[in-house]
Amino acid sequence: MEKLKSGLLFETPAQNRYLYDSNIKSTTLCHPLFHHILTLDDNGVDIKSWFNDIKTKGEPLEIKDIDTFAIQDIEYYVHKFLLFKANGYLTETGQQEKLGCRVEPEVVETALANVEQLIFEVTEDCNLKCKYCTFGEFYVEDPNRKSKTPDIDAALKLLDFLEERWNSNHNRFLKKEIRVGFYGGEPLLNIEFIEKIIDRVNSIDLKNRGQFIFIMTTNGVLVKKYMDFLVKHDFHLIISLDGNEAHNTHRVFKNGKPAFPAIMESINALKERYPDFFKDNTSFISVLHDKNSVSEVYDFFEKQFDKQPNITSLNNDGIDESQKEAFLNTYKNFTEHLLQAENYNEIEEKNFVRLPNIQNINTFLNNGNHFIFLNLKGLKRSKGESTRYPTSTCIPFAGKTFMTAKGTLLACEAIDHKYVLGTVSPDKVNVDYKAVAAQYNAWYDHVVKQCHTCYGADQCKWCIFNLDLTENGPSCPGYQGPDEFSRDLAIQMEFFEKKPWYYRKLLKGAEHV
Amino acid sequence: MSKNEVGKNGKNDIGKKKKYWFFVDTHVHISIKKDHILFYNTLTGQTLEFTGEPLILRLTKRLKADRNLRVIGLKAGELRDPAIMKFVGRIRGMFMGDIMDAAYSKAKPAQLPPYLHVGEQENPEESGIPLGTKMIDYLDRIMLYINQSCPQDCGVCAEAFRQFPCCTSRGDSKTAKEMDISKLRYLIKILEPTELEEIIISGGNILSYSHIGEMSTLLRSLPMMKTFYIHYLNIALNIADQTGSLGHFRDMDSRLKIPVTFPVQEEKFKRALDVLNREGFEASFIYVIRGEKDFQAAERLNTIYNIDAAGYQTVYQPFFTGENLEFFKQNVYYDRDDITAEKPTFKDIFARSMINSLDFGMLTIKPDGSIYPNINAPKLGTLGVETLPKLINKELFGGKSWKRIRKNVQPCKSCVYERVCPPISNYSNAIGKYNLCRIWPQT
Numbered sequence: 001m002e003k004l005k006s007g008l009l010f011e012t013p014a015q016n017r018y019l020y021d022s023n024i025k026s027t028t029l030c031h032p033l034f035h036h037i038l039t040l041d042d043n044g045v046d047i048k049s050w051f052n053d054i055k056t057k058g059e060p061l062e063i064k065d066i067d068t069f070a071i072q073d074i075e076y077y078v079h080k081f082l083l084f085k086a087n088g089y090l091t092e093t094g095q096q097e098k099l100g101c102r103v104e105p106e107v108v109e110t111a112l113a114n115v116e117q118l119i120f121e122v123t124e125d126c127n128l129k130c131k132y133c134t135f136g137e138f139y140v141e142d143p144n145r146k147s148k149t150p151d152i153d154a155a156l157k158l159l160d161f162l163e164e165r166w167n168s169n170h171n172r173f174l175k176k177e178i179r180v181g182f183y184g185g186e187p188l189l190n191i192e193f194i195e196k197i198i199d200r201v202n203s204i205d206l207k208n209r210g211q212f213i214f215i216m217t218t219n220g221v222l223v224k225k226y227m228d229f230l231v232k233h234d235f236h237l238i239i240s241l242d243g244n245e246a247h248n249t250h251r252v253f254k255n256g257k258p259a260f261p262a263i264m265e266s267i268n269a270l271k272e273r274y275p276d277f278f279k280d281n282t283s284f285i286s287v288l289h290d291k292n293s294v295s296e297v298y299d300f301f302e303k304q305f306d307k308q309p310n311i312t313s314l315n316n317d318g319i320d321e322s323q324k325e326a327f328l329n330t331y332k333n334f335t336e337h338l339l340q341a342e343n344y345n346e347i348e349e350k351n352f353v354r355l356p357n358i359q360n361i362n363t364f365l366n367n368g369n370h371f372i373f374l375n376l377k378g379l380k381r382s383k384g385e386s387t388r389y390p391t392s393t394c395i396p397f398a399g400k401t402f403m404t405a406k407g408t409l410l411a412c413e414a415i416d417h418k419y420v421l422g423t424v425s426p427d428k429v430n431v432d433y434k435a436v437a438a439q440y441n442a443w444y445d446h447v448v449k450q451c452h453t454c455y456g457a458d459q460c461k462w463c464i465f466n467l468d469l470t471e472n473g474p475s476c477p478g479y480q481g482p483d484e485f486s487r488d489l490a491i492q493m494e495f496f497e498k499k500p501w502y503y504r505k506l507l508k509g510a511e512h513v
Numbered sequence: 514m515s516k517n518e519v520g521k522n523g524k525n526d527i528g529k530k531k532k533y534w535f536f537v538d539t540h541v542h543i544s545i546k547k548d549h550i551l552f553y554n555t556l557t558g559q560t561l562e563f564t565g566e567p568l569i570l571r572l573t574k575r576l577k578a579d580r581n582l583r584v585i586g587l588k589a590g591e592l593r594d595p596a597i598m599k600f601v602g603r604i605r606g607m608f609m610g611d612i613m614d615a616a617y618s619k620a621k622p623a624q625l626p627p628y629l630h631v632g633e634q635e636n637p638e639e640s641g642i643p644l645g646t647k648m649i650d651y652l653d654r655i656m657l658y659i660n661q662s663c664p665q666d667c668g669v670c671a672e673a674f675r676q677f678p679c680c681t682s683r684g685d686s687k688t689a690k691e692m693d694i695s696k697l698r699y700l701i702k703i704l705e706p707t708e709l710e711e712i713i714i715s716g717g718n719i720l721s722y723s724h725i726g727e728m729s730t731l732l733r734s735l736p737m738m739k740t741f742y743i744h745y746l747n748i749a750l751n752i753a754d755q756t757g758s759l760g761h762f763r764d765m766d767s768r769l770k771i772p773v774t775f776p777v778q779e780e781k782f783k784r785a786l787d788v789l790n791r792e793g794f795e796a797s798f799i800y801v802i803r804g805e806k807d808f809q810a811a812e813r814l815n816t817i818y819n820i821d822a823a824g825y826q827t828v829y830q831p832f833f834t835g836e837n838l839e840f841f842k843q844n845v846y847y848d849r850d851d852i853t854a855e856k857p858t859f860k861d862i863f864a865r866s867m868i869n870s871l872d873f874g875m876l877t878i879k880p881d882g883s884i885y886p887n888i889n890a891p892k893l894g895t896l897g898v899e900t901l902p903k904l905i906n907k908e909l910f911g912g913k914s915w916k917r918i919r920k921n922v923q924p925c926k927s928c929v930y931e932r933v934c935p936p937i938s939n940y941s942n943a944i945g946k947y948n949l950c951r952i953w954p955q956t
Binding site (some may be wrong): 369377378496498503 | 539540579613620623627630644650859860868
């Protein structure tokens with residue numbers, strides 16, 4: 001069984017030195033001499049013998065560019081080192097036992113009955129032809145994508161199937177709402193389907209769940225036309241828009257005309273007619289690319305709508321080899337550009353945990369520290385660390401169930417349509433819980449070998465569907481050896497060196513012990 | 514002060530403005546109550562206390578401030594203050610923190626102090642998060658009183674079970690002297706899919722339970738540890754024609770706990786021991802100790818009958834009679850040395866600041882199906898009337914047993930040891946005070 005070092009040493013750009021121990025789940029600030037001793041130990045030096053030699057020689061120790069230290073100082077830190085060793089620091093840790101969880105068929109069945117979000121792909125068609133669309137020119141073409149719309153009877157059958165489960169003993173929620181999402185293509189191109197789904201959903205009598213909430217991701221062009229309907233059903237609207245006119249040059253109609261004027265007309269109409277709905281129920285998502293910048297996008301939405309958009313990078317999965325250069329010319333990494341933004345501090349103040357770099361720090365705090373517990377029972381359990389699923393992939397159907405226009409069921413709208421978990425027809429919903437569990441476990445087994453030697457496995461943010469699940473794979477882009485993990489630790493500690501007050505803010509609600 | 518604490522390059526070049534970073538390590542628990550300060554080292558169990566020292570209080574508050582994250586700057590001039598120098602030296606000497614030349618790095622370092630954060634603290638009935646089996650997962654142990662009848666008259670029966678797990682024939686159940694088998698069947702069915710660690714069966718004399726045969730069959734279907742409380746005098750009664758016998762508890766993951774009360778009936782003790790030796794059960798003797806005399810008697814039994822050598826465990830369980838407070842003060846009350854010897858970890862400290870780990874996760878069920886979060890607490894509900902998840906939720910979000918912590922009681926809430934001390938036990942109910950300690954003798 002492969003073992004990893006539990007103690008990792010790292011240094012921040014400000015040259016402060018730390019020890020992070022994954023067994024203790026704690027970060028310790030180190031005096032340079034203590035750090036030197038820990039480094040020697042890390043390099044396999046027997047510290048007791050080393051110190052005996054120093055004592056015999058009776059000479060002080062010089063650490064280059066730091067200082068010269070007397071024997072009694074060295075002795076002090078040798079004692080501190082031994083104390084740490086005696087208390088479980090600086091040992092070994094095994095990911096293999098931690099990542100032993102596998103999906104059981106019952107888990108799949110229960111997850112489906114407790115699904116939090118049901119999403120329909122309302123149409124594969126779109127009224128825009130955005131250059132960077134995942135079904136556009138940069139990406140390997142899906143020959144099966146042919147502007148299809150789903151069979152309404154199949155979708156209604158799925159609702160019959162889920163109604164039964166929502167009201168069954170498998171449901172474990174008391175009052176939690178169920179979100180029903182409409183996704184495309186451009187969903188408003190198939191309003192008839194949406195109306196029928198909403199009529200059926202509103203006829204469902206939920207015995208143990210809260211209300212239904214409708215969500216839609218749209219390009220905004222048709223919002224003006226259907227705004228009465230959207231407001232009537234209290235939709236939560238997510239509109240894709242990349243900033244001002246110049247920022248939106250990739251967003252065009254099929255005839256190549258810019259879409260920005262039509263989108264803005266639509267949004268402004270909504271804002272004027274339904275100001276409260278616009279304020280409370282409307283949010284924006286923007287793609288970062290060669291035509292805009294982080295600061296400009298935030299600035300546009302703040303001035304225009306008094307809102308903060310969610311910004312994403314272009315999807316860099318499934319790129320057509322022949323388009324690679326064009327893609328790279330268009331692509332910008334959001335996190336990198338965010339940190340380079342002139343007004344980064346202002347952006348951070350307003351967006352905070354929504355920013356990917358802050359989310360990384362939050363993940364580290366939640367998974368890499370000994371004082372975070374999922375619930376009260378975690379405080380009591382004396383058993384060893386419980387096992388968990390490899391990667392951060394959702395349990396099938398636990399978060400989302402996505403019905404495609406072709407009538408297949410997927411775990412999420414953001415994954416390749418080849419990862420089918422079930423099918424829906426007007427006569428039948430076909431989900432083989434045992435087969436789904438077996439498939440997930442096979443995928444887990446496929447990727448987990450790499451996790452076993454990954455120092456970042458405790459803080460993994462990767463979904464298996466973003467990894468190569470073929471025989472060639474996986475080669476996880478998030479894989480971290482000790483150096484990569486130490487580098488990330490240094491980034492996280494540097495953040496708190498500069499902004500210590502954010503520590504408490506991130507651990508909001510925490511009790512100071 | 515050693516060379517490296519003085520300054521980079523070891524020169525005596527320190528002006529008053531030369532700066533040092535003084536920090537307290539993350540393995541140290543810091544507590545401040547008024548002008549009392551406690552530093553507790555979770556690696557060594559050692560404590561460092563300061564009282565009525567405004568300068569130290571000010572420094573400690575600075576260390577604890579959100580803007581400092583346990584690292585503060587001290588100028589050489591400040592370090593010349595004997596009080597500060599002594600404080601820094603003591604922290605450093607006990608491996609609770611350190612001081613270093615600020616010139617070793619380019620900017621102020623930070624520590625990530627332990628702020629306890631527990632998710633899922635909203636009441637699911639209000640927020641709609643999953644209840645069902647997730648709530649059942651909170652259950653670790655169930656103590657089940659299956660009957661209230663016992664032929665013995667051992668003197669501690671009415672009170673001992675209120676102080677520690679024991680048998681009793683005074684269960685207060687007015688409607689049922691023994692548990693209806695249908696209730697037991699219902700309970701076992703609920704518990705089958707859970708991750709319960711232990712089910713504890715007590716009475717009365719459980720060997721005389723009318724449905725002992727079916728009960729043992731039902732218990733065999735459960736994977737968790739089964740613990741049976743049987744008074745030694747009832748084991749001594751274990752005769753062939755009795756309705757029940759220890760044989761029922763064979764072929765399952767089980768152990769016996771055998772209360773022994775004093776004065777002991779030695780012939781019967783010997784007979785009980787013979788039965789146990791014959792049956793070959795894992796067993797512990799729970800000596801119910803009222804004072805020195807009982808302690809001596811227990812020691813004598815151990816020696817004469819080679820209890821330890823025979824593989825049995827022994828527990829000396831103090832029993833408060835109302836008249837033996839001095840014995841408790843000497844043998845149960847704890848002091849600073851006991852804390853150091855116990856060396857509570859940070860996880861213990863976290864737990865003690867949020868839950869009572871003696872009670873948390875445990876429900877007690879009486880023969881009539883009444884359910885309690887603690888034997889001395891008000892009734893939570895009734896088996897079969899309310900579901901277990903609902904009752905667990907009720908205790909978690911409205912009850913006072915599972916969350917019976919020192920932070921909420923006087924005088925402990927005013928003491929710097931509040932989160933380091935052991936959880937409040939049922940002895941506090943019996944004695945009528947929470948601080949069963951000698952930390953502050955005057956309280």
